[in-house]
Amino acid sequence: MLVTGGSGGIGKETAKILLSKNAKVYIAARNATTGAEAVQELAKLTGKTPVFLKVDLVDLKSVKAAAEEFQSKEPKLDVLFNNGGVMFPPWEKTTVDGYDLQFGTNVLGHFYLTKLLPQLTAAAQSSPDGKARVINTSSMGHMVFNPSLDFDTFKDGPARKKLDEKKLYGQSKFGNVVFSNELARRYVNQGIVSISLHPGNIKTDLSRHSSPAERALANWMLYPVSLGVLTQLYAGTTPEALKLSGKYMIPWARVGKAHKATDDPEQAVKLWDWLEEQVKGL
Structure with missing residues (x-):
């Protein structure tokens, strides 16, 4: 199992449950210090030690x-949880490569990671059920x-300047669903099950960029992180979810x-082609 954003929030809780069920778990995150702290905490809680994988999706x-490091260590990957992400960061922030920070992290970064992991198809080929999963x-x-x-707003420019942080966030989450659906269509014959999901309104550090007033209002409405893992664990581990690709x-x-609108196949092909173009030759 590989969980992006695995050093905190829903990602860390997901890793905790997977470890408690004897899965081998990689937690992927950008900060080595918090990653090491998460490894120690999870090992203490579960008696099983996850592997930290440094990856900065921006x-x-x-x-x-990160993909090359994982490839050097593991011949297969049964489940990839594309869980990490950012929400409402300061508008002016972009990725290292000049993309809108939210779209570049939430969509493009995860697309590229998924693309670079042939261990998924290898796992499907060797699995008794012939499947591997991307959640x-x-x-x-x-x-x-x-x-x-x-x-026109995926990269910094005049069009992007017309959208605020919330609209840019919504667009990135819309892109997550479109990507997931297209992945399901393209890789069905290779045994890849791709499922997108809304984990619930969960109290995590994801809302750190919201205003104090927004955080105060939301805190009493949010569910604990222990509930936030339920949907993606169901999607990523149960036999029933193997039938839910797309x-x-x-x-x-x-x-x-x-x-x-997320299930428009023409839009999905256009997005997939755009994503492929951005990582060509890297």
Whole structure:
């Protein structure tokens, strides 16, 4: 198992449950210090030690290096949890490569990581059920904030300057669903099960960029992180979820309906082609 954003929040809790069930777990995160702390904490809690994998999703070279490191250690990967992400960072922030920080991290970084892991198809080929899984954490924000894709805003420029942080976030979460659906379509014959989901409104550090007033208002409405893992653990581990490729799940561990525009196959092909173009030659 490989969990991005595994050093905190839903990612760390996911890793904890997986470790307690004797899975071999890699927790991927950008900060080596917090990563080491998470490894120690998880080992103490579960008696099993996860492996830390340094990856900074805002830097495509870091993503490539992380994939190469994983490839040097493991012949297969049964489940990839594309769990990490950012929400509402300061508008002016972009990725190392000049993309909108939210779209570059939440969508492009995860696309590139997924693309660079042939261990997924290797796992499917060797698995008794012939499957491997990619679980893509989206959000109900894909419906609320700007449920669409404006390709001119994926990189910094005049068009992007017209959108605020919330609309850019919603667009990235919309992109998560579109990517997940297209991955399911393209890799069905290779045994890849791809599921997107809304984990619930969960109290984590993801909201650190919100205003104090917004955080105070939200805190009494949010669910604990122990509930936030339920849907993605169901998607990533249960036999029943093997039949849910291309679906969108909602709390708690139910099949739901994403925004209808996320299932436009022409838009999905356009997004996939754009993503491929960004990582060509890296």
